[in-house]
Amino acid sequence: MKLQSRLTETSQDEERAAAAALELASVSYSYGQRKALDNVSFSIEPSRFTVLLGLNGAGKTTLFSLVSHLFSPRTGRIRVFGQDINRNSGPALRRLGIVFQARTLDLDLSVRQNLLYHAALHGIGTRVARPRIDELLQSIDMTDRIEEKVRGLSGGQIRRVEIIRALLHRPSLLLLDEATVGLDIKSRATILKDIRALVQQQGISVLWATHLIDEVGQADQVLVLDQGRLVADGQVSTILSETGTETINQAFSKLTGIADLNVRGGRP
Numbered sequence: 001m002k003l004q005s006r007l008t009e010t011s012q013d014e015e016r017a018a019a020a021a022l023e024l025a026s027v028s029y030s031y032g033q034r035k036a037l038d039n040v041s042f043s044i045e046p047s048r049f050t051v052l053l054g055l056n057g058a059g060k061t062t063l064f065s066l067v068s069h070l071f072s073p074r075t076g077r078i079r080v081f082g083q084d085i086n087r088n089s090g091p092a093l094r095r096l097g098i099v100f101q102a103r104t105l106d107l108d109l110s111v112r113q114n115l116l117y118h119a120a121l122h123g124i125g126t127r128v129a130r131p132r133i134d135e136l137l138q139s140i141d142m143t144d145r146i147e148e149k150v151r152g153l154s155g156g157q158i159r160r161v162e163i164i165r166a167l168l169h170r171p172s173l174l175l176l177d178e179a180t181v182g183l184d185i186k187s188r189a190t191i192l193k194d195i196r197a198l199v200q201q202q203g204i205s206v207l208w209a210t211h212l213i214d215e216v217g218q219a220d221q222v223l224v225l226d227q228g229r230l231v232a233d234g235q236v237s238t239i240l241s242e243t244g245t246e247t248i249n250q251a252f253s254k255l256t257g258i259a260d261l262n263v264r265g266g267r268p
């Protein structure tokens, strides 16, 4: 009887994980003695824009490094559309597109060369890659920059090229780590709008890591990370009612124990 109920529980767990775009179960990670992630569990639904909100040092980049299989968790399990990233990394990684915080385009190659190179890494031949690149560049209004060296682009344009590079292999889940950092207000707004449109129009699932509260939309799912612990998980309205606050800014301050402020930098 007990075995039967355990089997049912396991298969329910598996069904839930398969339905989720991303699922973390009891994930911890330490750098030596420093605990960067402490027993983090959550799942994000497909075709949603989910914000991973946390101050500098909260553990966002570490989490992305685990999901993208750069590091392996010491404990816990990570699944991308039901595929375990450690046991079945190939199929899981194929469904992932990632934009890391650090710039990674080759500055001395043209936009086209950078994109073709990345396509080749994913096994996409030039004949398929070329029209895909044209279409994606058109979607961000950058067709006329295709032959230009990346060095000649603005910070916002470089970021947009990195985003379309992450989309070249048509991932189902896109992870973006502080994608708007260092950009002016107009470029930030454009990028955020474009990514939200991807979710709306193409059903891509997005995990958007940021420390900027003003990037959270009222309808977003939000995960709040504080010093490696997940301290809130839900829609904005749920988080407000659970914390007894009126704005996400107040909720964040309460959850992380910082003074109420317009959070733009790190922990004061």
Ligand SMILES: Nc1ncnc2c1ncn2[C@@H]1O[C@H](COP(=O)(O)OP(=O)(O)OP(=O)(O)O)[C@@H](O)[C@H]1O
Residues within 6 Å of the ligand: 031, 034, 035, 036, 054, 055, 056, 057, 058, 059, 060, 061, 062, 063, 178
């Ligand atoms: N290579 C490393 N060696 C030792 N400690 C590290 C290393 N990388 C990160 N840490 C520590 O792990 C914790 C989480 O860092 P992480 O970079 O994941 O946070 P973050 O939320 O992405 O912050 P930021 O936006 O500043 O990058 C911090 O205390 C950080 O100092």
